Amino acid sequence: SSLPSSSAPPISAPPPATPAVYVSVNRSGVVQSSRLSLPILSEEHSIIAAVKENPVVIICGETGSGKTTQVPQFLYESGHTLLGAESGKRSIIGITEPRRVAAVSMATRVGYEMDLPSSQVSYQIRYEGTVSQKTEIKFMTDGVLLKEIEKDFLLSNYSVLIIDEAHERSVYSDILIGLLSRIVPLRNKSERPLKLIIMSATLRVKDFTENHVLFPTPPPVVKVESRQFPVTVHFNRVTPLNYVLAAYRKVCKIHSSLPGGHILVFLTGRQEILQLVKKLEATFPSSSLRPPGTREEEEEEYKDLCLENRDKLGERERRKDSYVNLDDYPILSEDVLANDSSCSDHSDSDSNEEAEFISVSNSNQPLVVLPLYSTLEPEEQAKVFGSDVMAVSSRVCIVATNVAETSITIPNVKYVVDTGKVKRKYYDSVTGVSTLKVDWVSKASANQRAGRAGRTEPGHCYRLYSSAVFQNNFIEFSEPDVTQQPVDGLVLQMKAMNIIKVINFPFPTPPSKEALKAAEDLLVHLGAIDSERLAITSVGRTMASLPVSPSFAKMISLSHQNGCLPYMVILVSALSVREIFQNEIDKKWTIKGEGRLLGDLMVLLGAVQGYERALNRNEYCKMRGLRIKAMDEIRKLRRQLTNTINGISGKGDLSLDPNLALPTSEQVKVLRQLVLAGSPNKVARKIDTSRMNVEEKKKYHYGYECQLTDSPVYLPSSSSLCLSSPLPQFVVFQELHETTRLYMRNVSVIEAEWLPWLLPARCVFSDPLEDPLPTFNTSSGRVYCHMKYSFGSWQLGVQSFPY
Ligand code: ADP
């Protein structure tokens, strides 16, 4: 790292007794001159004055204008870390970032600019940090600050909090703003006031300024004028199906035919990024920053690439009309960039590309290729900012997720290659299950991405989609995450912070009342909050401390019985990873034996355990049709969950033993019961076909009814339960998936008798007095009474309960 670790902190003298306290900073000449070119420097005085006079201030400025690196320095120099120093209290300037990578890199950069060690300008992300007793400026992820509020509601260690990247409207930063809107007035009644600064890369801040529930007095907005060079935007004529391959070709073309300048490519996730990086490294000699992939690895990657894109084809087919090429004439996208942006048409017929591809493969101009995504190892991330690589190499190609869209400024980018894609979370209001889907970004995001090319000189942005697709299929702005996600996890977390009436919480954009109510219903059924839907229960507290959805957390928190915990951790990890099998349809054959007749979860468990025990894991995956990468992912999740659980229990007795014995039949039964306990509204009952005619019998053979939907749900042919005859009467599923019909996924067999025991909150019981008298059971010595019960709208019969 570039931090001078041994330099002495420059503030040794106590603050002078004059009202205005200033702290001096030793900046190098290089740093000082590069700072002076930042647009935000001319706003220093107005920012400090606004903060002095107002409890809440909003700062808007284009990405790269200097908000994240400079505002903490302005505050530091104007004495904000000294507030309350007499009382012996530390006063930290805190900055929250939605992404870990930004928290780490910004702390490093600001430390370097100020010539202060990482113990003073520190970061804290979930599992690691450099925070010390001396910390004065602290970058952290928004989740970290949220946890701190749980422990110290008044955040008494801080004098200023900056919520950075507020335009992204991440759920956590929205909640932080809501919470801080209440904390700031409380602190301002005390000796040590707290200031709140909201920073945004766009001017769209009316959700903060015009929301009187949030801020009764609208906070002032300081605007930073941006300096931007013109960027020429080129649309593709056609929208390619395989955007990773299209990006590869575009980079090849730029590198071989256009003048120097770094390239920034936007993709959607780690896997795609690594594929493209490998492929580029194999094509071009690099300055050997990393050894090029071996041939087998490359082939493996290429297969993956094909596989992934084949999977995506289905969705594309459905949306075929959006791929019809309407643009023989390029359309100028308005407000892409200031000044004289122009737009040229870039012909990209596939046959041309193929020819170029071949000629480029022979090119031997060096190209340094660097990946950039949130979970990247810090040393790898550092290369992107390391002045050595970026300055020495004539051409660097950075392949990034939308982390490079606004939160990180990469120096000297001249060409942007935009696939127009982003991985977005979708929330299915029917099932309550969220899925990650690759989708188009918003127009606002696409324009932000284009803007990355014009920071230091005029640049070019190549959009790998047609202007018709841009005009017709891109939404204007993304909706705030809070309206796009299931809120059960969020509501549970808020209850854990003793925010009882979630409906009254000052969200910048509130989730719908229905969504909040559905979340509270689920939490009541899970026993995480009391039946008045107010306070959190002790089970709820345990659940809130686990980094998985409340349903999964419930399953885990009950799993101490019968030694089920290690199995449940495997199951929850496996359920959190998508597409474990090469071919879904074959998965029911993955494990042998009767276990699979109890459901798909037993198949999952068997597959993971088999993989762990296998002498040759790759061979095992091949034989059983498992995806190696998915199994690897499960392993990581399992390790993370195991560490968290050991941390909570304080015992550290949960292990990752690869030779974990197979579960006993009793354990398998308990596991199915626990899964049911965590899935209160995902129970389905076989449709009675006995009185149907032949045709209907056939139609409804695999049909079930469930209380979430009016239409029947079906057992998919990939489910191991299709092997059993007769089909089970009652099942619990994890997800509903809609294709030609509504299909259940990850289905397990359950017994109707378990419902009143495991999901009492969803059952209605008859008055025992109406029924026959209590009976005495001689073998157990207990008295039982018989009660009728129903589950939701299903009358289920009579069962005996202890009297
Ligand atoms: P904003 O938050 O407004 O997007 P930043 O404060 O992140 O802007 O960045 C301001 C400028 O600081 C950038 O234009 C870039 O030139 C420079 N910068 C930021 N981080 C680094 C770094 N790690 N190395 C070199 N320059 C950097």
Ligand code: MG
């Ligand atoms: Mg920033």
